[in-house]
Amino acid sequence: MRKIVSILVMVFLICQSGMGQEYQDLILKGVNVIDGRNNLLPNRDVVIRNSIITEIIESGSGYIPDSVMVLDLKGKFVLPGLIESHTHFGMRERFESTELTEQEFRRWIYSGVTTVREMGGDARLSSYDNRLIARNEMPGPDIYFAATLGGPDMMRKDLRQIGATQGIGVKKAPWVQTITNDMDIANSIAQVKGTQATGIKMYAGIHADLIKRLTDEAHKQGLKSWSHLTVFPDRPLEVVKAGVDVVTHTWGAFWQDPNVDPSRRIPFTHTSFENARDAIFPSNMEKVNVGEPEIQLLFEEMVNRNTIWDVTYSIAIGNLKIREVYADFLRSASDKGVKFSTGTDWFNDISEPFPSLYEEIEALVNDGILTEMQVIEAATFTGARTIGIEDTHGSVEVGKVANMIVLNASPLDDISALKSIMLTIKKGQLYWRKDY
Ligand SMILES: [Zn+2]
Incomplete structure (x- = not known):
C-alpha cells in the first residue's frame, strides 16, 4: 500500500x-x-x-x-500544525488595525498555528489576506472563513455586521446575509460561495427549520454548516438535529436546561459590547444544571451525529465562577464522547509571545477537561474536521x-x-x- x-x-x-x-x-x-x-x-x-x-x-x-x-x-x-477554530481577525482589521492583524498572522505561524477558521468578518479582507499568505508574500496560517447569517432584527442592529460590510452595506454584502422565511436559499448560498467562504455561520434569530434548509443547501453546494449551539429562539437540541457540522460556544448548552427559555431572548444582538454576557447567559444561571436529562440528551445527540463542539473555553478563563460551570459542562460532554475543537474567539495582547490558543489548550488540560493527548487531537485533527479538510490536513500521516x-x-x-x-x-x- x-x-x-x-x-x-x-x-x-x-x-x-x-x-x-x-x-x-x-x-x-x-x-x-x-x-x-x-x-x-x-x-x-x-x-x-x-x-x-x-x-x-x-x-x-x-x-x-x-x-x-x-x-x-x-x-x-x-x-500536526495547530488549528485555531474560532477567530475574528476580520473584525480586528475593521475595528482596530490591519497592522495588528499582520502581527497576529506572524505570531500564529511562528507559534505553530498553520490554519485558522475565521468565524465572521469581512470576506474581502479574509480572501485578500489568504491570497497573500498562499503566495508567501506574508507569513501566516491558511485561512478558511465563514459568511455570517442572521435574522432581520439582528442584522439591523449588530454593530459588527455594519463594520464587516463597510462601503457596501449589510443589505447587499453576500458574506453577511439576512435570513427570512421566504428567501431564495439556493441563490443565497451560491452568493456565499462566490465570496470564497467555505462555510456558513448561523448566528441568531433563525428558526431550526430554516437552519436545516440552509444546512442542506450548503452541503449540496459543498459548504460546511457552522452554527452557534443556541441560535435563538430554539433550543440547542433542535440546532444539532438540523444537521449542522459544528456548534460553537459552551454557553449554548445552558439553554437546553428546561428551567431556562431561549425563546424569550430573541433577537440576540450586539448593539454594544458591554451587554454581550447578558445577551448570551440565562439571567437565572443558578438554575442551570448539567445533570438535567435534557442536557445529557443533547450531548448524546451530538455524539450520534458526530457534531463537533467548538467550545471557545477562552471566553470563561477570566471569570472563576463561569469557568467552573463551563468546566462542568465540558467534562460531562467529553465523558459522553463529544469531540471538541479549540477555538478562542479572543486575542490576548500582541506583546505576549504566544497567541490565545495556547491559553485555551492549557486551560482545557489544567481544568481536568481533556488529557494532553485529547487536547492535541482537538487542536489538530478535530480542527481539520471542523473545516472539512481532514483528508489532507490535521494529522501527521x-x-x-x-x-x-x-x-x-x-x-x-x-x-x-x-x-x-x-x-x-x-x-x-x-x-x-x-x-x-
Ligand atoms: Zn465568535
Whole structure:
C-alpha cells in the first residue's frame, strides 16, 4: 500500500513540476511523532516531498539520497500544525488595525498555528489576506472563513455586521446575509460561495427549520454548516438535529436546561459590547444544571451525529465562577464522547509571545477537561474536521500536507511544553521560532 501511495505521489510531483512549484525534499530524523489521532510513534524519520508527507519509518531504516535536506531532530517531538477554530481577525482589521492583524498572522505561524477558521468578518479582507499568505508574500496560517447569517432584527442592529460590510452595506454584502422565511436559499448560498467562504455561520434569530434548509443547501453546494449551539429562539437540541457540522460556544448548552427559555431572548444582538454576557447567559444561571436529562440528551445527540463542539473555553478563563460551570459542562460532554475543537474567539495582547490558543489548550488540560493527548487531537485533527479538510490536513500521516510543528519537550508530560516549539513547517515552508 505504501508503495502505491509513493508512486501516486511521484506522479503528482511530476505533474506539479511543470507548474513551476519548487521541488522540496526534507527528512525530519529521529523524531517522536504525536500524530493528532491519539498515537505516539517513537523514533521515526518523517519524509516530506514537495510539501507532502510521503513516509514515516523507523529511524535509520530507509535510504537517504544526497540531494535531500536532513534535519537531525533526535528526541524532539513532531505534531500536526495547530488549528485555531474560532477567530475574528476580520473584525480586528475593521475595528482596530490591519497592522495588528499582520502581527497576529506572524505570531500564529511562528507559534505553530498553520490554519485558522475565521468565524465572521469581512470576506474581502479574509480572501485578500489568504491570497497573500498562499503566495508567501506574508507569513501566516491558511485561512478558511465563514459568511455570517442572521435574522432581520439582528442584522439591523449588530454593530459588527455594519463594520464587516463597510462601503457596501449589510443589505447587499453576500458574506453577511439576512435570513427570512421566504428567501431564495439556493441563490443565497451560491452568493456565499462566490465570496470564497467555505462555510456558513448561523448566528441568531433563525428558526431550526430554516437552519436545516440552509444546512442542506450548503452541503449540496459543498459548504460546511457552522452554527452557534443556541441560535435563538430554539433550543440547542433542535440546532444539532438540523444537521449542522459544528456548534460553537459552551454557553449554548445552558439553554437546553428546561428551567431556562431561549425563546424569550430573541433577537440576540450586539448593539454594544458591554451587554454581550447578558445577551448570551440565562439571567437565572443558578438554575442551570448539567445533570438535567435534557442536557445529557443533547450531548448524546451530538455524539450520534458526530457534531463537533467548538467550545471557545477562552471566553470563561477570566471569570472563576463561569469557568467552573463551563468546566462542568465540558467534562460531562467529553465523558459522553463529544469531540471538541479549540477555538478562542479572543486575542490576548500582541506583546505576549504566544497567541490565545495556547491559553485555551492549557486551560482545557489544567481544568481536568481533556488529557494532553485529547487536547492535541482537538487542536489538530478535530480542527481539520471542523473545516472539512481532514483528508489532507490535521494529522501527521502519509499522504497528508506537511503542516507540522517540532517541539523540544514532550507535551504529553506537560502541555505547556507546546511553548518549547522550535520549528513550524507549513506546506514544506520552514519557520524557525528563533526568527520570530
Ligand atoms: Zn465568535
